[in-house]
Amino acid sequence: xxxxxxxxxxxxxxxxxxxxxxxxxxxxxxxxxxxxxxxxxxxxxxxxxxxxxxxxxxxxxxxxxxxxxxxxxxxxxxxxxxxxxxxxxxxxxxxxxxxxxxxxx
Numbered sequence: 001x002x003x004x005x006x007x008x009x010x011x012x013x014x015x016x017x018x019x020x021x022x023x024x025x026x027x028x029x030x031x032x033x034x035x036x037x038x039x040x041x042x043x044x045x046x047x048x049x050x051x052x053x054x055x056x057x058x059x060x061x062x063x064x065x066x067x068x069x070x071x072x073x074x075x076x077x078x079x080x081x082x083x084x085x086x087x088x089x090x091x092x093x094x095x096x097x098x099x100x101x102x103x104x105x
Contacts (some may be wrong), residue, residue, distance in 0.1 A: 001073060003029065006080040012040045022073035026057060026064050029077060044079060054082045 003018040010016070018036065023029050027049075034041035046052050049067060057064040058078040059071065071077075 001029070001071065001075055001077065003033065003077045003079065006078075008081055009040070009043060009079060012043060013037050023071060025067065025071060026059070026069050026077070027067035029071065030067065043081070052081075056080045056082070 001020045001022060003020060005013055005017065013033075014037075018033060020029060020032055023032060030041050030044055033044075044052060044055050044057075045067065051057060051064070051067065056079075058080075059069065059075050064077075
């Protein structure tokens, strides 16, 4: 399984993407990433074991909502963090972004 990180998280991964063996859940991936890159989990997960508000995780093209979501060995994860003035999850996902209150076309 391949894990891609946004630029500011790469500061904690020595600039690397991660190639992992099969793991059953997003939580298991985060734990393995923290083993390889100590302190990375704290950047992704809060003290209540939830994905931090400013972090978005995608499994293939779908946004992950919880750490207990199951994974397939062929899944690809992207872990992104919003910076000041960051984008909404819809914009990052590749779906058209639109201003709040504006109907979809």
